[in-house]
Amino acid sequence: MSQESNKTSWQNYQKKIADDHFYFVRSCIRQTFFPGSEATFLRILREELGKDVFDDPRHTSCTGIAYHTDVVPLQTIMTVVARHFALMTEAGYRNFLVSCVTSFGIYNEILHMWEHHPDLLAQTREHLWKATKREFVVPENLVHTSDAIYKFRQEIFDRAQYALTTRDGEAPLRIAEHVGCHYAKIFPDKGVGGAEFPKVLSGMIEAWGGEVVDYPERRHCCGFGFRHYVIRENRGYSVANTLKKLESLAPYKPDLLVANCPGCTMFMDKWQYTLGEMEGVTFGADGRGIPVLTYEELAGLVLGYDPWDLGLQMHQVDAEPILKKMGYHYAPEKKFLSRTGKYMGQPQVPEYCCL
Amino acid sequence: MNYYEKLKEDVRFTDGLKSCISCGICTAICPAAEFFDYDPRRVMIIVQKHREEELEALLQGDTIWNCGQCMSCKTRCPRDNTPGMVIQALRKLSQETGQFIHSEKGRQQIVIKRSVGDTILELGYCVHPDTLVPEKHPEQGTVWEWVYENRKEVYDRLGANLYREGPGAMRKIDEASMEELRNIFRETGGERMFQLIEYYSEEL
Numbered sequence: 001m002s003q004e005s006n007k008t009s010w011q012n013y014q015k016k017i018a019d020d021h022f023y024f025v026r027s028c029i030r031q032t033f034f035p036g037s038e039a040t041f042l043r044i045l046r047e048e049l050g051k052d053v054f055d056d057p058r059h060t061s062c063t064g065i066a067y068h069t070d071v072v073p074l075q076t077i078m079t080v081v082a083r084h085f086a087l088m089t090e091a092g093y094r095n096f097l098v099s100c101v102t103s104f105g106i107y108n109e110i111l112h113m114w115e116h117h118p119d120l121l122a123q124t125r126e127h128l129w130k131a132t133k134r135e136f137v138v139p140e141n142l143v144h145t146s147d148a149i150y151k152f153r154q155e156i157f158d159r160a161q162y163a164l165t166t167r168d169g170e171a172p173l174r175i176a177e178h179v180g181c182h183y184a185k186i187f188p189d190k191g192v193g194g195a196e197f198p199k200v201l202s203g204m205i206e207a208w209g210g211e212v213v214d215y216p217e218r219r220h221c222c223g224f225g226f227r228h229y230v231i232r233e234n235r236g237y238s239v240a241n242t243l244k245k246l247e248s249l250a251p252y253k254p255d256l257l258v259a260n261c262p263g264c265t266m267f268m269d270k271w272q273y274t275l276g277e278m279e280g281v282t283f284g285a286d287g288r289g290i291p292v293l294t295y296e297e298l299a300g301l302v303l304g305y306d307p308w309d310l311g312l313q314m315h316q317v318d319a320e321p322i323l324k325k326m327g328y329h330y331a332p333e334k335k336f337l338s339r340t341g342k343y344m345g346q347p348q349v350p351e352y353c354c355l
Numbered sequence: 356m357n358y359y360e361k362l363k364e365d366v367r368f369t370d371g372l373k374s375c376i377s378c379g380i381c382t383a384i385c386p387a388a389e390f391f392d393y394d395p396r397r398v399m400i401i402v403q404k405h406r407e408e409e410l411e412a413l414l415q416g417d418t419i420w421n422c423g424q425c426m427s428c429k430t431r432c433p434r435d436n437t438p439g440m441v442i443q444a445l446r447k448l449s450q451e452t453g454q455f456i457h458s459e460k461g462r463q464q465i466v467i468k469r470s471v472g473d474t475i476l477e478l479g480y481c482v483h484p485d486t487l488v489p490e491k492h493p494e495q496g497t498v499w500e501w502v503y504e505n506r507k508e509v510y511d512r513l514g515a516n517l518y519r520e521g522p523g524a525m526r527k528i529d530e531a532s533m534e535e536l537r538n539i540f541r542e543t544g545g546e547r548m549f550q551l552i553e554y555y556s557e558e559l
Contacts, residue, residue: 026524028481031515035524039514055522058532063545065481068424070446071464071472071552074367076545105426117366131538133546188430195430220511221386225423230471231463235494237423240390271495311513316496338508347501 013184015196017151018141022053023093025084027100028061029262030294036311038099040296041145047160048303049152054091059084064102068226078120079127081110084267086134096139097148100259104144105182108190111138142190144183146295148262150192150200153207161304163209167327171213175298176254176290177201178245178268183219195219201258204295208302217248222264228265241279242271246283246290253285256322257292268292273316276352289317301328308334356452358410362402362444371440375399381428381438393478395428395438402441414449420460450548453555465556468549476537476549479528484510484517 022045030038045051063080066072098104114121128134142248149156157163164173179198184191193199196219202212225242228234245268249257255270259265269292275281284290292315300310307328312319313335325328338345362368378481382388398418401409413419422442429437446455455461471481478485489500502509507517516523540546 027484031480031481032484032487035510035515036513038524041373057520057522057526058529060479060528060536061475061481063475063481066467066471066475069464069467069471070443070450071468071548073544073548074365074443074448075543076540076548079539079543080536083539113366113370119385120366127539127543131542132535134535169475181427185430186426207378221423221425221427223386223423225387225418225425227463227467228423230467232491234460234463237387237390239494241386244389270494270496270499308512309514314498314502314509314513316498324377337512338505339512342504342508344508345501347497350497 013189013191015147015190015192016141017143017147017192018095019151020051021093022097022143022148023088023139024053024055024097025059025062025099025103026055027103027262028065029266030099030103033261033266033312033314034294036295036309036314037296040300040305040310041099041149043305044156044296044299044303045148045152049155053097054093056091058087062100062103062106064100064106065226065230067106068102069230070227075123075127077106077126078110078113079131081107082124082128082136083132083134085138086128086132086136088139089135089137091111094137094140095143096141097143097145099145099262100181101144101180102263104142105186107142111142112187114138132251144200144260146183146192146200147192149299151297153204156299156302157207158206160302162302162326162328164205164302164326165209166325172209173255173312173322173325174253175205175210176213176218176249176252176257177205177224178214178218178257178259178261178264180259180264183260201260201295204291204298205258208298213249213252213254214251215252215298217245220245220248222259222261222267226261238267239271239274242268243275246272248282249290250283252306254290255325256288256319258295258298259292260295265292265294269316269323273350276350280352282352286321288321291315291317291319291322293319301326304329306330306334308337336349358407358414358448358452359405361448365444365447367437367440368402368444372402373436374434375403376434378433379387380433380517383437384427384431384559385422386425386427387412387421393418393422395414395422397426397441398445399436399438399441401431402445411454413445414452414454415437415457415461417458417460419445419449420458420463450552450555453551454559456555462556462559465559468552476540479533479536484525520550
């Protein structure tokens, strides 16, 4: 494939992304590791853009990690998903907005199975009725939260306090991206730009003034591997995959890495600490780590939000070098303060990485 | 018990294996094949032979537990097969028939059931801050240790709703919703799968 067709082939994969009225389901990993990102997502859509997003406390985990570690059967996860669709239906919504990439893949997979195997859909309806006395209509539009931020990228930039550039605005920030495997590798037509050249994150970077950094292992899995991380003895697999990506990325000296999958974001952040402890290595241009951000954190910086509202203090690799490079106005001394202003102590600084 | 007939009852097996031409693209793209002695192409060849003794060896061995479920194989297969889905069907059958306890990696399923599985039925989440104890997760680093020790205040600072009912991240899921979730597990075989994993693992 020529370089020119590489640049344009993503245009063959466009998906419908609803404009308003979303039923929102959260992510187990995002709630645990990036609660500020989900809060920022709702703040941007509701307060900046005036969109209607229903955050229903009654939904549960989709059970996706248990499904992909094989302890939860297909019919069980199908019926849990059906319950979420029933809650959406009852609330009067048709656009289903998913915060997790693993869940997004599962919702797409189940909708695909129901379309091609109506007997499975009928069986699921029966199971759901017996278990909960609920009924459902399948969503008209399945949207990942990164799809929504991508769709509204220009509206976000219209409200920007900062571009993704250096303090003087002379140079763009150099930003690498990683798109989670289950976003588009299972169903390329369900992701913006498809599986080979997904545009969902690079489109945000370009719209907000950054420069997209390409690297050889850009499309490689982060290495979560589900059972390979959950089982402590297997974690060498996960760290080896991320090491492969980071070694591939380091020579290109990015300012930061942005990802759209909760697990990928967390692993590529935390494994830099692990690799530092194991082998004394770091991957950033200045001998530090490469900060790994979520797309809402990136959007929040563009909008000038307080970095401690975004949750940057929960990252193992310190993101403050980016703020300094951007000339960002913020209060470093408030990093470890509670909502009421109480000092909560602070993390121990590791020898190699990355505070 | 005819393993092949049981596999054909799983839609992930029939959808995942249509017309394999044994080209090996799945193995070329597979991250697990990079780091383990693992070859999804070989698995696809074995399941197509319909030989019960070879299927039993597969269900009893470590091979099927190597896949990381990234599903990169689905993107690349020129015949729209998904070896990762065939693996899911094999793992389910291995657990239902108790074959998983014959391999070191298969025996790890009890750990997953007792961590992720039990957390779902107890709290409604696959992952929860309370379950990520730093001593068991040294790889999470020093910042997680700080978050864990101050979790009530840290989550509150970030607009989450830890331990409380109502909307928000890490909210306590109400009992009526939890009961519906448990009913779904009871109705659809989820509870039975947990019991089977416990039952077969007791023999260890």
